[in-house]
Structure formats: C-alpha cells, structure tokens
Amino acid sequence: MDLLGSTMTATYMRPRSTATNFLPAISTMASSYKTHFPQLALKQSLNVPWRSNTQYKLASIVPGFGSSSRASSELLNTNMKFYPSNRASLFTRYNPDDWHKSNQTNYRESEVARHSAERLRLDTARLIQDKDQMTRRSQDTTSRTIGERVNDIVFWKSELNHEIENMVGEINMLNEAKKRLEKALAETEGPLQVAQECLYYREKRMSIDLVHDEVEKNLLQEVETIKSCQERMRRHLDRANSQLASNRAAQHELEKDMNDKLMAHRIDDKCHQLRNASDGISYHRGVETFEIKSSLPESWAKFTDDNILLSQSERAASAKLRNDIENLLNVTSNEMWSQFNTVNVSFANRLSETADTKNKLQVHLAKTLQEIFQTEMLIEALKKSIRDKESPLKVAQTRLDERTRRPNMELCRDSAHLRLVNEVREINDTIQNLKLRLQEAENTLQMLVNTKVSLEHDLAVKANSLFIDQEKCMGIRKSFPSTPRLVGYT
Structure with missing residues (x-):
C-alpha cells in the first residue's frame, strides 16, 4: 500500500x-x-x-x-x-534565481572562453602556416645552394679525374718506355761481350793469320759503337727517372685533391639528400658558430686549376721525353745492327756448309720428337683401352658368379651361360692382345728415345765443330738480339 x-x-x-x-x-x-x-x-x-x-x-x-x-x-x-x-x-x-544566474554565468564564461580560444586557434594556424612556408622556402633555397655546390664539385671531379687518367696513362707509357730502355740497355751487354770475346779469340790466331784484317777492324768499331749507344741510353734513363718522380708528384697532388673532392661530394650529396623524414638527423648545438677559414670559393677553384695546369705541364715534358727515348732506341738499334751485319759478312762463306748439316740434323730431331709424342699418345690410348676392358670383364664374371647360385634344376647350362663364358674369354684375349701391342709400343718408344739421344749428341758434336772451325767467333755471334729486343719490346 x-x-x-x-x-x-x-x-x-x-x-x-x-x-x-x-x-x-x-x-x-x-x-x-x-x-x-x-x-x-x-x-x-x-x-x-x-x-x-x-x-x-x-x-x-x-x-x-x-x-x-x-x-x-x-x-x-x-x-x-x-x-x-x-x-x-x-x-x-539555493533558490531558483541563484540556479538560473549560475547557469547564465556559466554560459557567458563558456562563450568568452570559446571565442578567445577560437581567435588564438586561428592566429596560431596562420602563424604555423606562415612559418611552415618560410621554413620550406629557406630549406629549398639551402638545398638548391647545396645542389649547386655539388654540381661544382662534380665538375672539378670530372676535370681531376680526366687529368688523373691522362697522367696515369702518361706515367704508364713513360714507365713502359723506361722499361724498354732498360731492356735495350741490358740487351747491349750481350753483343758487347760477344764482340770483345771475338777479339780475344782472334788473338789466338797463329802465324800469317794473325793480321789486322777487316774483320778485326770491324770488331773494334762494333765495340766502340755499342759503348757509345750505352752511354746515351744511360743519360736518357736518368732523365726518365727524374721525369717519373715529377709525374708522380703531380699525380699525388691530383689524387689528394680528388680524395678531398670525393669526401666533400659525399658529404654535400648526403646533406642535399637529407629531408625532414630522413634518418640520422639530430640537434647539434652551436654548430652554426663554427667558422671555416681554409679557403674561399675563388681560392678553392684556383687550387684545383693550378694542380691541373701543373699536371698538364709535366705530361707535356714527359711526352717529349718519350719521343726522345723512342728516337734513341731506333737510332741505336740501327747503328748496332748495321755494324753487326758488317762484321758478319766476313764469316758468311765459312758458315754455310756446317750450318746446312746442322739444320738437317735439327729437322730429323724435330721429326723424332714428333714421333715420340705420337708413340706416347698411342701408349696412353692402349693403357686406357686395357682399363676400359676391366669393367666389362668384371660384369661378365659377376654375372657368371651370380648365375652359379641358381637353385636345383635352374642351374642350367643355357645359351646365356655359354654366351657369358665366351664373353669372358673374348675379353681376356683382347686384353692379352692389347698388352702385347703395348709392349711393342714401349719398345718402339725406347728405340725412338735412343735415336733422339743419338741425334742430340751428333748436334752437340756439330756445334762444337762449328765453335772450333769458326775460331770460336761465329758461334757466339748468333746470339745477337733482334731489332724488337734492341728497342726494348721483348
């Protein structure tokens, strides 16, 4: 209720x-x-x-x-x-008026606060937008400036790289010319020694043959010619060493400048690629106060330009020296070859008969060596053939052995058994025939080897006869270097 x-x-x-x-x-x-x-x-x-x-x-x-x-x-x-x-x-x-007044007060305060917050929000939005645009423009300008700097570095890098390649090529060519000169100088020692030994051997002539003939005069002239060529080669070799040192110094400056450019390009390119969302960005307080005093843009460009000009000057001097070396090698080679041919004319008639016999023996020796090679290949083929027969023989014998295990009446002397028996016998006969042929080939090889030894001994006898018959002169003069060796190519 x-x-x-x-x-x-x-x-x-x-x-x-x-x-x-x-x-x-x-x-x-x-x-x-x-x-x-x-x-x-x-x-x-x-x-x-x-x-x-x-x-x-x-x-x-x-x-x-x-x-x-x-x-x-x-x-x-x-x-x-x-x-x-x-x-x-x-x-x-509280009375109702108080309640209504409190509500009205809250309404007014809320409206004032909202209007103030709205004005602040709009002003702040405009400020943020303006500052964002200014920051983006500043960052774009900085990025464009860094990009222009990167382009400048790339330009000078290409110039340095081109000059370094040219200098490296010039150094390599001068090194090659120097090596040729050194080889040519070393090659002159042989002919000089040959000419001096010929004069020494000719002092052993006896009786009327001990005369101051044209051969001796030409030999003395050959010695003087070779010594004169050696002296000129040594002078040019000293010049080449000095020029190589200058070239390497210029190359060192270029490479040092190039390494600095590479590092600067890597750093500036990294800076140019940095964005607001990039990794690795952080605060570096006070870095904007660091003052750079190493160089200015004008001195920076002039430094690289001076290095390139110095390198070009050294390259020009190096190219001139290479031409001088090339001319010297050609002149000395012609002089030595001309004198060498003049000396050899007096020995030409006495060399023909003995040289012909020696050449024939060499032909026979070459043919014998070729036959020895072919016989050795035949022996290897026979050995391989014998080895190849082992597996078929093992297969046939294994088949026969397995078939002996057939039970009772299955152990039949059938056609397969007879065929296997014949196969084993055929393979054994084949192996025996191949072994006999292998023995014959080895005997033939031994005979060829004996023939080769006999020919080589006969050639040694003929060489010794030439050495003696030609008064020990023409035998050693055959070792005179060729024109490519005299100019240092080989």
Whole structure:
C-alpha cells in the first residue's frame, strides 16, 4: 500500500529499480559536485548513508526496523500513516534565481572562453602556416645552394679525374718506355761481350793469320759503337727517372685533391639528400658558430686549376721525353745492327756448309720428337683401352658368379651361360692382345728415345765443330738480339 505523503514513484515494499546506466560514474559526479555544489562535501563529511524513502519513514517511526521482523509485521497490520524523512534538511538550499544566474554565468564564461580560444586557434594556424612556408622556402633555397655546390664539385671531379687518367696513362707509357730502355740497355751487354770475346779469340790466331784484317777492324768499331749507344741510353734513363718522380708528384697532388673532392661530394650529396623524414638527423648545438677559414670559393677553384695546369705541364715534358727515348732506341738499334751485319759478312762463306748439316740434323730431331709424342699418345690410348676392358670383364664374371647360385634344376647350362663364358674369354684375349701391342709400343718408344739421344749428341758434336772451325767467333755471334729486343719490346 502507499504511504501517506509519498510520491507515486515510492512504494512500501518494492522500491522501483533504476537502470544502471542512467547515472554517471561516481568519479564524474564527485568531481562536478566538488566544484559547483559545496553541499555535497557536507554530505560526505557527515558520512550519511543513502537510503530510500521507505527506509527513512520506517526508521523514523520504529527504531530498529531494519533488524526486527516482528515489528515489521505489526506495522503492516495497522492503519497507521507514516511521513517520509526530509533528506533535503541536511544540505544548504539555493533558490531558483541563484540556479538560473549560475547557469547564465556559466554560459557567458563558456562563450568568452570559446571565442578567445577560437581567435588564438586561428592566429596560431596562420602563424604555423606562415612559418611552415618560410621554413620550406629557406630549406629549398639551402638545398638548391647545396645542389649547386655539388654540381661544382662534380665538375672539378670530372676535370681531376680526366687529368688523373691522362697522367696515369702518361706515367704508364713513360714507365713502359723506361722499361724498354732498360731492356735495350741490358740487351747491349750481350753483343758487347760477344764482340770483345771475338777479339780475344782472334788473338789466338797463329802465324800469317794473325793480321789486322777487316774483320778485326770491324770488331773494334762494333765495340766502340755499342759503348757509345750505352752511354746515351744511360743519360736518357736518368732523365726518365727524374721525369717519373715529377709525374708522380703531380699525380699525388691530383689524387689528394680528388680524395678531398670525393669526401666533400659525399658529404654535400648526403646533406642535399637529407629531408625532414630522413634518418640520422639530430640537434647539434652551436654548430652554426663554427667558422671555416681554409679557403674561399675563388681560392678553392684556383687550387684545383693550378694542380691541373701543373699536371698538364709535366705530361707535356714527359711526352717529349718519350719521343726522345723512342728516337734513341731506333737510332741505336740501327747503328748496332748495321755494324753487326758488317762484321758478319766476313764469316758468311765459312758458315754455310756446317750450318746446312746442322739444320738437317735439327729437322730429323724435330721429326723424332714428333714421333715420340705420337708413340706416347698411342701408349696412353692402349693403357686406357686395357682399363676400359676391366669393367666389362668384371660384369661378365659377376654375372657368371651370380648365375652359379641358381637353385636345383635352374642351374642350367643355357645359351646365356655359354654366351657369358665366351664373353669372358673374348675379353681376356683382347686384353692379352692389347698388352702385347703395348709392349711393342714401349719398345718402339725406347728405340725412338735412343735415336733422339743419338741425334742430340751428333748436334752437340756439330756445334762444337762449328765453335772450333769458326775460331770460336761465329758461334757466339748468333746470339745477337733482334731489332724488337734492341728497342726494348721483348
């Protein structure tokens, strides 16, 4: 039944339950009441429990209502009327005007705050946009300047690289000319020694043959010619060493400048590629105060230009020296060859017959060596053929051995067995024939080797006869270097 003075929403036995999601969170309610409703703080300080209207009504009339079931039943059976407890009497009250004024104040303050925040937001957005554009323009200008610097470095790098390649090529060519000169100078020692030994051997002539003839005069002239050529070669060799040192010094300066350019290009290119989203960017406090005093753009470009001009000057001197060396080698080669041919004319008639015999022996020796080579190839082929027959023989014998394990009546002397037996015999006969032929080939090879030894011995005898018959002169003069060797090509 309904209690007197209660609203329709309050019932005696069953208070209406409200949805759990209707009220805000406790923390939210508390934070809002703490600021705008100070009376809630009084409630919390008094620690008044929250109870329903019914509970207040019962508790105000009958103490201990919540714990006595007997008293509760008695109250239900009577017609007594109860009044709800006055919960609002515990808090400070405001009138409706205060409530409306508070709302209007909050509205005005909220509007003022929103307008101020909006103006700040718009001004800040414009400021951010302006500064962003200025920063982007500044960064683009800096990137373009660094890019122009990179292009300048690339240009001078290409010039340096071109000059370094030219200088390296010039150094290599001068080195090659120097090596040729050294080889040509070394090659003159042989002819000089030959001419001096010829003069020494001719001193052993006896009786009327010990004369100051044309051969001796030409030999003396040959010695003087070779010594004169050697002296000129040594002078040009000293010049080449000095020029190579100058070329390498110029190359060192170019390469040093090139290495600096490479490092600067790598650094500037890395700086040119850096973006706001790049990895590795960080703060470097005070780096903008660092002053560079090494060079200015004008002195920077002049330094590289001077290095290139110096290198070009050294290259021109080196090219001239190479031409001088080339001319010297050709002149000395012609002089020595001319004198050598003049000396050899007097020995030409006495060389023909003995040289012809020696050439024939050499032809026979070459043919014998060719036959030895072919016989050795035949022996290897026979050995390989014998080895190749081992596997078929093993297969045939293995087949025969496996077939002996056939049981009982299956152990038949059939056509397959006869064929295997014949195959084993044929392979064995083949191997024996090949071995006999191998023995014959080895005997033939031994005979050819003996013939080769005999021919080589006969050639040695003929060489010794030439050495003696020609008064020990023409034999050693055959070792005179060729024209390519005299100019240092080989």
